[in-house]
Amino acid sequence: MKWLLLGVNGQVGHELQRYISTMGECLAPTRQQLDLSDGDAVTQYLAEHRPAMVVNAAAYTAVDKAEDEVDLATALNADLPRLLASYCAQHNALLVHYSSDYVYPGNGDHAWQEEDVTGPLSVYGQSKLAGDTAIQGSGCDHLIFRTSWVYSARGHNFMKTMLRLGKEKQQLAIVGDQIGVPTPARLIAEVTAQAIHRYQQNPAIKGLYHLAPRGQTSWHGFACEIFDQARAHGLELSIVRDRVSAIPTAEYPTPATRPLNSRLDLSRLEQTLDIRLPDWRSQLSLTLSEHLG
Numbered sequence: 379m380k381w382l383l384l385g386v387n388g389q390v391g392h393e394l395q396r397y398i399s400t401m402g403e404c405l406a407p408t409r410q411q412l413d414l415s416d417g418d419a420v421t422q423y424l425a426e427h428r429p430a431m432v433v434n435a436a437a438y439t440a441v442d443k444a445e446d447e448v449d450l451a452t453a454l455n456a457d458l459p460r461l462l463a464s465y466c467a468q469h470n471a472l473l474v475h476y477s478s479d480y481v482y483p484g485n486g487d488h489a490w491q492e493e494d495v496t497g498p499l500s501v502y503g504q505s506k507l508a509g510d511t512a513i514q515g516s517g518c519d520h521l522i523f524r525t526s527w528v529y530s531a532r533g534h535n536f537m538k539t540m541l542r543l544g545k546e547k548q549q550l551a552i553v554g555d556q557i558g559v560p561t562p563a564r565l566i567a568e569v570t571a572q573a574i575h576r577y578q579q580n581p582a583i584k585g586l587y588h589l590a591p592r593g594q595t596s597w598h599g600f601a602c603e604i605f606d607q608a609r610a611h612g613l614e615l616s617i618v619r620d621r622v623s624a625i626p627t628a629e630y631p632t633p634a635t636r637p638l639n640s641r642l643d644l645s646r647l648e649q650t651l652d653i654r655l656p657d658w659r660s661q662l663s664l665t666l667s668e669h670l671g
Contacts (some may be wrong), residue, residue: 380405382429384414384458385436389530390476393567394435398574405429409436415453417461424465432462433474433570437506441480442633444502451501456508463516472519472577472584474570479526479558481507484637487557491643492524492586500634510586519581521573523566523589526640527600530563531669536597537662538669540604544615554598554624558640559658561590562665572651583650588642591658598624600662607663611670 379402385391386406395406405427413419414436437455438444444451459475466473482490483497498504513520529535543550569589577583595603602622605615627636644655
């Protein structure tokens with residue numbers, strides 16, 4: 379089987395190439411080789427290579443910049459998925475796509491279910507929802523995974539920023555009223571591979587799923603756990619836990635509004651794949667071990 383991976387240089391794309399590279403001939407053009415904001419170029423590439431599966435890990439993820447770069451965010455997060463879905467519908471190909479907790483309105487304290495009413499608070503969230511909607515309305519077979527707070531041992535992310543600041547700073551203030559779950563790119567790739575195998579056995583499992591570890595925390599809680607585990611791994615830090623203060627979102631204004639509630643109900647994915655997703659703390663430990671060597 380020939381399959382196409384978009385976003386190979388990103389956190390999720392890098393892990394995906396590692397986990398599903400055995401599924402056949404993998405096409406993995408970089409953005410330098412294929413401009414994903416150029417619909418004509420993408421259409422030509424698809425027509426030339428005719429992949430039987432498309433895994434779209436490419437996205438515009440600069441949440442605050444998206445407030446100003448609406449056209450680019452829309453091109454990558456909405457127009458590209460729409461184009462890929464159209465191709466997959468016409469050629470009976472599977473489309474695997476990644477979405478975000480930012481499509482939900484972020485109110486309350488319940489865990490969002492896949493069928494809950496959406497209500498994105500930012501341009502980024504709106505563009506991601508538009509991509510989801512385009513795929514769902516295209517008629518193509520698809521697996522959409524909505525995830526949250528993605529990080530990994532490579533690239534730019536919250537974990538690596540905290541490790542750097544933990545060495546440099548003796549005091550930090552971190553937002554404590556946004557609640558969600560940190561999700562390592564490695565887990566996303568691992569579960570994606572399982573889901574694709576299950577789909578190949580039973581295409582009826584196609585659809586929308588939440589994909590994240592179990593548990594919940596705040597950005598403040600995530601930061602404190604990073605520092606605690608980093609020390610346990612032998613890393614020397616300047617910061618100490620009682621100098622890491624929790625502040626409300628109102629004290630850390632950003633151009634894009636963040637959801638306060640990013641909890642995701644994982645029942646559908648666990649039941650479909652017959653798995654129990656791991657706790658976020660254990661996943662952090664694995665990712666730190668990989669990063670610190």
